């Protein structure tokens with residue numbers, strides 16, 4: 001089943017939980033439960049966003065987007081991180097207001113039961129989505145799942161607070177717990193935003209992945225040959241890399257090209273979903289041009 005189908009599942013979960021949580025709020029009048037329902041509304045928007053991003057990312061490369069469409073996922077997860085921040089802020093605002101304007105609560109038992117049912121739906125869907133997201137390396141789907149998990153924690157926090165209110169009769173526990181949940185949600189949103197930022201900024205691959213690429217290149221080189229200017233970046237579930245390979249100048253274009261192709265294939269085998277481009281240069285008289293990687297390397301050399 002493609003990731004897009006799984007995203008439909010989270011849209012359905014969002015619709016179901018919104019209905020349940022609004023019912024729980026109307027029964028009890030708890031501001032915690034209202035903020036919980038509000039978060040589910042954000043969930044719905046987020047699920048639709050993930051659905052769109054996955055559908056768009058699945059399009060093959062075309063004339064306008066020759067590197068494919070996978071970067072849309074960072075855009076979607078960035079918007080989703082922002083939505084999560086807004087939800088967290090809204091909950092903190094509502095809780096702060098209720099802290100100073102206490103209101104009696106009603107029918108807590110029923111409200112709690114309904115909320116826990118909604119949380120169970122979210123938990124199940126989130127766990128399924130997380131597994132699919134890791135398998136398909138989709139940050140949009142993972143963002144969607146993370147979002148559902150923050151929703152589960154919201155409900156757990158709110159229900160725990162209301163349970164304490166039920167036992168102790170201290171109504172201020174309801175907004176206090178909502179406040180804690182709000183802070184937790186802010187953190188989740190911030191982290192997601194940070195990862196989206198890194199993806200959009202073409203952050204280099206993890207050092208362990210770069211080491212795999214370096215090893216694959218070196219295995220294809222004969223003594224005397226070398227390489228430099230290795231650049232890497234990630235785009236959603238795909239990786240891109242390019243490198244300069246230096247071969248003896250008397251090699252024919254035919255031989256050099258064959259070696260370049262061998263390297264490209266070796267890298268793709270060592271690190272799947274990696275698109276490698278090799279630029280061939282003669283060993284003799286190679287002038288190092290002031291490319292960004294060369295500049296960065298020379299700067300870090302002078303620093304250390």
Ligand SMILES: [Zn+2]
Pocket residue numbers: 228229244281288289
């Ligand atoms: Zn070069």
Ligand SMILES: [Zn+2]
Pocket residue numbers: 257261
């Ligand atoms: Zn070629």
